[in-house]
Amino acid sequence: MTDLYSRRNFLWTAGAAAGAVMLKGCAINPPSPADLSPKAQALSLNPSQIPETTTVKLGYIAIVESAPLIIAQEKGFFARHGMTNVQVSKQASWGAARDNIEIGSDGGGIDGGQWQMPMPHLISEGLITKGNRKIPMVTLAQLCTHGNGIAISNKHIGKGFGLDLAKSGAADYIRDLKKAGTPFKAAYTFPRVNQDFWIRYWLSAGGVNPDQDLDLLAVPASQTVANMRTGTMDGFSTGDPWPYRIVRDKIGFLAVLNAQVWKDHPEEYFAMREDWMRKHPRATKAVLKAIMEAQQWCDDPKNRDEMVRILAQRKYFNVPTTFLRAPYDGKYAMGDQFQEISDSSIATKYWKDSTGSVSYPYKSHDLWFLTESVRWGFLPQAFLGEADRVINNVNGEQFWKEAAQELGVASADIPKNSSRGVEKFFDGAEFDPTKPKAYLDSLRIKNIKA
Numbered sequence: 001m002t003d004l005y006s007r008r009n010f011l012w013t014a015g016a017a018a019g020a021v022m023l024k025g026c027a028i029n030p031p032s033p034a035d036l037s038p039k040a041q042a043l044s045l046n047p048s049q050i051p052e053t054t055t056v057k058l059g060y061i062a063i064v065e066s067a068p069l070i071i072a073q074e075k076g077f078f079a080r081h082g083m084t085n086v087q088v089s090k091q092a093s094w095g096a097a098r099d100n101i102e103i104g105s106d107g108g109g110i111d112g113g114q115w116q117m118p119m120p121h122l123i124s125e126g127l128i129t130k131g132n133r134k135i136p137m138v139t140l141a142q143l144c145t146h147g148n149g150i151a152i153s154n155k156h157i158g159k160g161f162g163l164d165l166a167k168s169g170a171a172d173y174i175r176d177l178k179k180a181g182t183p184f185k186a187a188y189t190f191p192r193v194n195q196d197f198w199i200r201y202w203l204s205a206g207g208v209n210p211d212q213d214l215d216l217l218a219v220p221a222s223q224t225v226a227n228m229r230t231g232t233m234d235g236f237s238t239g240d241p242w243p244y245r246i247v248r249d250k251i252g253f254l255a256v257l258n259a260q261v262w263k264d265h266p267e268e269y270f271a272m273r274e275d276w277m278r279k280h281p282r283a284t285k286a287v288l289k290a291i292m293e294a295q296q297w298c299d300d301p302k303n304r305d306e307m308v309r310i311l312a313q314r315k316y317f318n319v320p321t322t323f324l325r326a327p328y329d330g331k332y333a334m335g336d337q338f339q340e341i342s343d344s345s346i347a348t349k350y351w352k353d354s355t356g357s358v359s360y361p362y363k364s365h366d367l368w369f370l371t372e373s374v375r376w377g378f379l380p381q382a383f384l385g386e387a388d389r390v391i392n393n394v395n396g397e398q399f400w401k402e403a404a405q406e407l408g409v410a411s412a413d414i415p416k417n418s419s420r421g422v423e424k425f426f427d428g429a430e431f432d433p434t435k436p437k438a439y440l441d442s443l444r445i446k447n448i449k450a
C-alpha cells in the first residue's frame with residue numbers, strides 16, 4: 001500500500017481478486033465487463049484495468065493548455081482505454097468551470113478538467129466556492145508548459161515594453177501614468193491564479209508594484225481584446241491563441257512570453273473531483289492514461305499540423321489555423337518593433353521539456369503557486385505552515401506514476417522525485433522548494449499579509 005492510499009484512507013484499486021472497490025469501508029460492486037458497451041468490451045484491455053464507468057464529463061477553456069483533452073477525445077485515446085462516453089465540454093469562463101466542478105456531473109456540471117493553479121487547492125480548501133464548501137480535488141497531470149504571454153495595446157508602442165521594464169524605462173512610464181491619474185490597466189481572466197501571477201512576476205521584477213503602480217483586474221478574454229482595440233485596456237496576460245491573435249489582428253504587441261520569464265514553468269493542470277475518483281478509480285486511471293498518450297502525440301512534430309487543424313475547429317478554439325501554427329514552432333513577433341523570434345525551445349510543450357517531464361505533477365510546483373499566493377497576500381502568511389498538508393491532499397503524483405507504468409512509459413521518463421529542484425527566473429531570483437520563506441525574503445516587491 002502506498003503512502004497515498006493510506007493518506008486518503010481509501011483503496012485506489014481493490015484488485016481483481018477482491019472483486020470490489022472499498023469505499024471508506026463500504027464495499028460496492030464495480031460493473032462487470034458485461035455492463036460495458038460492446039465497443040469498450042472489444043478493446044483488449046487488461047481485465048484489472050477495465051473502467052467502472054465509460055462516462056465522464058471534463059471541462060476545458062479554449063486555449064492551448066486544453067489540447068491534450070481535445071486530442072484524447074478526437075484521436076480516440078479515451079475510447080482506447082475503455083472511456084467511450086467522455087464529454088469534453090467548453091467552459092464559458094474560469095468562473096463557470098469553478099461553478100461546474102462544484103455541482104459535479106450529477107448536477108449538470110463536470111467531474112474534472114483543465115485548471116489554472118492553484119484552483120484545485122483553493123476549491124479543495126473551500127476558498128473560492130459558494131459557502132466556502134470544501135470540494136476535495138486531485139491534480140493528476142500538468143497539461144503543458146509555455147504558450148502564455150503578455151500583450152500590450154498598440155497605443156503604448158515606443159515606451160520600452162519588453163522583458164526588462166526597469167532597464168527600458170517602461171517601469172517609469174507605468175508609474176507616470178498612475179501619477180497623471182490615467183493608470184495603466186491590465187487584465188487576466190481569473191484572479192489569484194496563473195495569469196495573475198505571470199503578469200505580477202514580470203512587473204515586479206521590473207520594479208513595478210502591481211498593487212500600487214497600475215490597475216490589475218479580472219476581465220473576460222473577449223471583452224479585454226475588444227477594450228484593447230478601443231484603447232481602454234492596456235495589457236492582457238493570457239494563453240495562446242490570444243497573445244498571437246492580438247498581434248495578428250494588429251490590436252497590440254507581445255511584450256514578453258512567460259517562457260522568457262521562467263523557462264519550462266508549470267502552467268495549467270488536469271484535476272478531478274476526489275469523490276468521482278473514489279467511485280471510479282480504474283476509470284480515473286483510464287482517463288489519465290489517455291491524456292498522457294495525447295500529450296505524447298501532441299509533442300510529436302509530425303502530428304502538429306493535424307493537431308492545429310483539430311484545435312482550430314469551430315467547436316473548439318474557433319480561430320484560423322494560422323493563429324495556432326506559428327506559436328507551436330516557437331515563432332512570435334515580439335516587442336513594439338514586432339521582431340520575429342523563432343526558438344522551438346520556447347514553444348508550447350505537453351510531454352517533455354528541457355528539464356524532463358512536463359506532464360508530471362511536481363509537488364515543488366504546487367508549493368511555488370502557494371508561496372506566490374502568500375507573496376501577494378492572496379493567502380495569509382500562516383498558510384505556508386499549511387502548505388504541505390494541502391499539497392499532500394491535492395497532489396496526485398502517485399496516480400500519475402501508476403498510470404505511466406500501466407501505459408508502459410519508460411522508467412527514465414518517470415520522475416523519481418516530488419521536487420523538480422531549484423527554479424530560476426530571468427531576473428536572477430531563485431525558488432528553492434526546501435526554503436519557500438527564503439524566496440519570499442529575497443523578493444523586493446511583495447504584499448505579504450498576516
Ligand code: CA
Nearest residue numbers: 148194239268
Ligand atoms: Ca495559462
